[in-house]
Amino acid sequence: ISLEHEVYVLEPMEEGNTHRLYRGEHLKLTQGTCGHGHNISYPTEMMNTTGAVFSSHSSQKHKRDAQSSTKHVELIIVADNREYQKQGKDVEKVKQRLAEIANYVDKFYRSLNIRVALVGLEVWSDGDKCSITQDPFTSLHEFLDWRKVKLLPQRPHDNAQLISGVYFQGTTIGMAPIMSMCTAEQSGGIVMDHSDNPLGAAVTLAHELGHNFGMNHDTPERGCGCRATVDRGGCIMTPSTGYPFPTVFSTCSKKDLAASMEKGVGMCLFNMPEVKVLYGGQKCGNGYVEEGEQCDCGDVEECLNPCCNASTCTLKDEAVCAHGQCCEDCQLKPAGTRCRESSNSCDLPEFCTGADPQCPANVYLHDGHTCQGVDGHCYNGICQTHEQQCITLWGQGAKPAPGICFERVNSAGDPYGNCGKDSKGSFAKCEARDAKCGKIQCQGGANRPVIGTNAVSIETNIPLQEGGRILCRGTHVYLGDDMPDPGLVLTGTKCGENMMCINRQCQNISVLGVHDCSTKCSRHGVSIYLTVFTVSLRNISECVTVGILVAFLCLLCVGIIPQSPLQTVDSVVLSHGLRRLPPCPPVHLSHPLPLALGLPLTPPHIHSSPPRAPPPALTHTYTSAPAAGTAGRSLACQNVCKIAMVSGIMPVLQKLHI
The missing domain is CATH 3.40.390.10 (Collagenase (Catalytic Domain))
Known part of the structure; x- marks a missing residue:
């Protein structure tokens, strides 16, 4: 209980209906x-x-x-x-x-x-x-x-x-x-x-x-x-x-x-979480619609839902629904109504089914799919690029440095140029093929990194054979000895043609199980992930046609092949391929770990380490920063209509009385 000048704690006693009240300072x-x-x-x-x-x-x-x-x-x-x-x-x-x-x-x-x-x-x-x-x-x-x-x-x-x-x-x-x-x-x-x-x-x-x-x-x-x-x-x-x-x-x-x-x-x-797995069992007033309940808007005191009786968890008269993006004014929205926009070029929109008040589970493009309008690949529903990371670190006007910067700087294997850490906690040198997966190198932007008061600018001058020099700008943030910094290239970033940074290595996107779906759908298809409890469809080779073609193609399929059963949707598995390892494997910091934050009592004083002696060929400057045929078409149509159902497109066709 928070009042103007006092904070009180009210908690039940172990037995009976008695409660105790005491000041927060106690x-x-x-x-x-x-x-x-x-x-x-x-x-x-x-x-x-x-x-x-x-x-x-x-x-x-x-x-x-x-x-x-x-x-x-x-x-x-x-x-x-x-x-x-x-x-x-x-x-x-x-x-x-x-x-x-x-x-x-x-x-x-x-x-x-x-x-x-x-x-x-x-x-x-x-x-x-x-x-x-x-x-x-x-x-x-x-x-x-x-x-x-x-x-x-x-x-x-x-x-x-x-x-x-x-x-x-x-x-x-x-x-x-x-x-x-x-x-x-x-x-x-x-x-x-x-x-x-x-x-x-x-x-x-x-x-x-x-x-x-x-x-x-x-x-x-x-x-x-x-x-x-x-x-x-x-x-x-x-x-x-x-x-x-x-x-x-x-x-x-x-x-x-x-x-x-x-x-x-x-x-x-x-x-929505599966209510059967909620800890503590069923309870009217917890905000989750469980077995026997028509709605649940929380405690009587906090319920503001006009469609639900908070004390009984039942719908009010004339109400069909009470919750969800596909419920409006206590009624279900029509099938085909868009209920969730795509967040970026790697995400897909979702549509109401007309039978469920909840928006279907989120769907996004398969890892490794090419980003739309951006030179990159999708990973976990996000398009990661060197360009975006440089802007994040250096502000507007920043861009990735030439490849030679990545190769020369990240071959050092020191705090300022590396491919993460090995199993012994030592900085790992980047192989030439993996250089663009190490410390990100940029050009332009602000005079100093814009990410925080303990960020350090690492500027390296690389001489060229034809004369002149190239200025490469990296960053380092002073953390703990075991913590990587945000200057490392993010997992999923494109590092070459059909290549992506995975575990600090530049690997072919084929390792992600990406299929050339566009060649199977007249170059209009994409592979998708369906996220439910952080799981995805496994090795999805089916295609979703985009634009108006999907409606006509499915119409054609339904009319021509009415007896063709839809294939069974693949079983769901975890969205990340997990390997069986010993219970407590050695900590490998060569994989990307975002900046870790935690709660100590007094912030330790940061001491900027003096610049190391640069190798002869490089000049470093450290600056502290302040704060197909018919048969083929038949199979393709099955795939299209199948995935259309998964992603919420079939309700649109149902709305058209197909």
Whole structure:
């Protein structure tokens, strides 16, 4: 309960209907700040630049859709063995605590039109399934690797957070990779259970989840608006936390979230979670329509839905529906109504079926498909390019440097030119063929990097045989020894003709199972992914024809081949090919890990390392930056109509009485 000058905590007693009320300052809450220690901030020009980059791949309609559509995070919380011991080795007590934490986090995110659905709990009562130590960096990487290899194949979900009873080194109380939501590799974080009350860990978990969403810290230079003053805890993404605890998000967090959603982060969040897997069982008032319910708009006090009776979870008279993008004024929208715009050239729109109030699951192009109007390939529903990354790092006017810059700089195998780190934690030299997958090299743009106060400009002059020199501009951000920086080329970036950066190597897109669909559909087809619980269609070779041709082709198919059964849609599997590895594989940092952010108590002072002695052939300058036939046609038609049903196109044909 947050009043003007006081914060109170109201919680039920263990027995009976009695509740206890006490002041927030009486909570034993360890103060802490984010454990990355670099406090990345984005100046106004960076926010404008980022918006420009995103808008070039997005429509204004999608911007409204991304904000108005409710997002659902299917969350799994794991408690390590130390947390189990800390709670008296009582599994049920641990589960209850984790459920309370998830409940708080869900409350925090509702203001952002995001629901956090707890779809699973796991308690490591027999010992940790992965190494969790006082080193937060190592613990984060170990947990994320375990999640990808073990947890994700068994229990599909969007994000996983570890609640640990271990006291991390220094003042760190939480850590998570930034802008990693929905990825198999990095969608998660670690949180130290630092308070007697679960609210403390909930605030930290909400903070780390925010980093997964792409939210950065609310630093003074950003000028963030927060409706809670500092003496009342400020906002959730503040670099430090303590009493009073923050419970709201700032204007900066909302802008960061909007920018991330426009870019395609969170592609897995637009589907409703399977209510059968929700933790805690069925309950009227939890906001999810479960068996026996016609609607659920939350508690009676908070329900504003005119179509639903909050106390009974039944529809009001004359109402046909109450929720979903395909429900308007308590009635279903007509079949074929577009309910979700494409977010970029790698995404596809979805349409109402006319029978379901919910918009169909999100569909996007297969990894490796060529981006429309952009020289790049699609990866996880996003078009990654060197150009976009250079603009992000250096601002408008920046562009990729010539190939010789990548080759010469990234062959060094040092902090300023590398292809990530090897299994021993040493910087790896880039082979010539992989040079464009290492540290990104740019030209032009601002005088200094625009990504934060601890960014360093690495300028390298390369002499040419014909005379003259080429200036190559790279960046380095001082993080921890185990943390890569945002100057590394992102996974999915095009590095050659039909080539893409994967695990810091320039590989042929054929490794992604891409089929030349256009040759099978008169050069109008595309392969798609269907994301449901972060899963996709496996090896989709079917095609979706685009434009008006799809309607005529399906009409022709239905009329000519009425007895041809549609092929069965392939079974769904995880959208990322997962390999079976040992439970706790060595941490390989050669794969891309976005900038990791966390919560230490006092931000460590950053010391800029003196420039290393440059190799004879290169000159480096380091500048610190402030803050077919008939038969063929028959098969093609089956494929077209089949996938048309999956992607929501068949409702359009039904609307035409086909």
